[in-house]
Structures are given as C-alpha cells and as structure tokens.
Amino acid sequence: MAGAECCSNPPTLNPNAGIGHVEKFAGLDSYLTGSSHSNLAVLLISDVFGYEAPNLRKLADKIAASGYYVVVPDFFYGEPYDPRNTNTPIEEWLKDHGTDKGFEDAKPVVEALKSKGISAIGAVGFCWGAKVVVELAKPKLIQVAVLLHPSFVTVEDISAVDIPIGILGAEIDQISPPELIKKFEEVLKAKPWVDSYVKVVPNVAHGWTVRYDPQDSKAVKDAEEAHQFVLDWFAKHLK
Numbered sequence: 001m002a003g004a005e006c007c008s009n010p011p012t013l014n015p016n017a018g019i020g021h022v023e024k025f026a027g028l029d030s031y032l033t034g035s036s037h038s039n040l041a042v043l044l045i046s047d048v049f050g051y052e053a054p055n056l057r058k059l060a061d062k063i064a065a066s067g068y069y070v071v072v073p074d075f076f077y078g079e080p081y082d083p084r085n086t087n088t089p090i091e092e093w094l095k096d097h098g099t100d101k102g103f104e105d106a107k108p109v110v111e112a113l114k115s116k117g118i119s120a121i122g123a124v125g126f127c128w129g130a131k132v133v134v135e136l137a138k139p140k141l142i143q144v145a146v147l148l149h150p151s152f153v154t155v156e157d158i159s160a161v162d163i164p165i166g167i168l169g170a171e172i173d174q175i176s177p178p179e180l181i182k183k184f185e186e187v188l189k190a191k192p193w194v195d196s197y198v199k200v201v202p203n204v205a206h207g208w209t210v211r212y213d214p215q216d217s218k219a220v221k222d223a224e225e226a227h228q229f230v231l232d233w234f235a236k237h238l239k
C-alpha cells in the first residue's frame with residue numbers, strides 16, 4: 001500500500017510558507033488562512049509530508065481566496081515522514097501515524113469549526129489524508145469530500161459515503177491504480193442520489209496535485225487543473 005510512490009518527490013518543508021498563519025486549533029498546530037468570519041470551512045488533510053509543504057499551503061490560500069475559512073492541521077505532531085531518515089522507513093512511520101489516529105484527531109477539529117459558527121465543512125484529502133477524509137464522510141461529519149490520488153481507501157469505504165464526493169486519481173499510480181478508481185466510480189454510479197465525480201487523470205503520477213515542481217510548467221498546469229476542480233466542486237456543493 002505505501003510503496004515508493006507514496007514518498008516520491010518529497011517537498012522542501014517551510015514552516016513560514018503561505019500568507020496565513022500557524023496557531024493551535026483543536027489542540028493541533030494548524031495553518032489557518034482565509035476569513036474567520038466565513039460560515040463555510042475547508043479542511044485540508046495532507047499526505048505523509050505534512051502541513052508545512054509549500055504547495056499545499058499555496059492551495060490552502062487559493063481556496064481561502066474563494067471565501068472559505070481553511071484549516072490545515074498538523075496530524076503528525078511535528079513528525080512528518082522524512083525519507084532521509086533511513087531508521088524509520090514508511091512502514092514503521094505509519095505504525096505511529098496511522099490514518100485511524102488521524103481520523104480521531106480530525107473529529108475535534110470538525111467540532112471546533114462548528115463551535116465557531118461554521119455551517120458547512122468541505123474536506124480535501126491527499127494520499128494519506130484521503131483515507132481520513134473518507135472516514136469523516138461516512139458518518140457525515142463533513143458535508144462535501146474531495147479525494148486526490150488517495151491511499152488506503154477501499155471500495156467498501158466509498159460504498160459507505162452518502163455526501164457529494166469528487167475523486168481524482170492518477171493514471172500512473174500503483175497505490176490506487178486506475179482499475180481501483182474505476183471501481184470507486186462504479187460504486188458511486190450505483191448510488192444516483194449521491195452527487196459524485198470520478199476521473200483518472202491521464203499522464204500524471206501519484207501526488208501530482210501537491211508534489212509538483214513549481215518550475216515545471218506542465219506539472220503546474222496539471223496541478224492547477226485539479227485545484228480548479230476542487231474550487232468548482234466546493235462552489236457547487238459547499239453552501
């Protein structure tokens with residue numbers, strides 16, 4: 001499940017990236033951006049590299065510019081996966097940083113947003129984070145979901161979702177290969193009362209929406225098309 005793709009193109013983390021700020025939110029260090037007066041919030045749940053990834057924060061700022069209050073929590077407590085640390089391979093790291101723990105930690109974040117007067121919450125999950133988002137979606141703790149190049153998500157997970165859900169998978173992806181993404185699509189098509197959109201994006205690899213090189217114009221274009229999908233999906237469903 002967590003092969004080399006999960007950890008390819010690691011970002012150069014920057015605690016000062018983005019135009020927002022970091023503060024404690026529901027007990028977790030979190031990157032916050034956008035208007036705290038908005039009644040619509042978006043939760044971004046990162047891949048294994050965590051909330052200091054500059055491309056992730058850039059996307060958070062972009063979503064915030066559309067009028068949402070955006071929260072990007074550090075679900076790894078300052079210990080994102082570091083591929084340079086050969087003492088802790090990804091399989092070991094995941095034992096202490098499982099998506100089940102991420103889900104438990106995400107629940108108080110949702111509650112804190114609601115207590116601020118937020119009336120609807122959308123969530124975007126990247127790789128690792130997609131599994132946490134789907135767990136939040138099943139009991140309807142959030143109102144709208146987006147999964148980008150998901151990891152660990154199963155057909156059973158998708159069949160338990162009854163809220164608007166958008167899924168973009170990569171053509172080049174051994175973690176969630178196109179065959180699995182197409183199974184997700186079949187499951188959702190069998191539930192016409194659930195508004196869903198599922199696509200396998202051609203010529204991109206796992207992680208393309210956040211682990212792109214800003215100097216690579218093709219990679220930027222591919223990522224921005226996915227980002228626009230996220231904005232359009234929220235514009236349609238997050239109200």
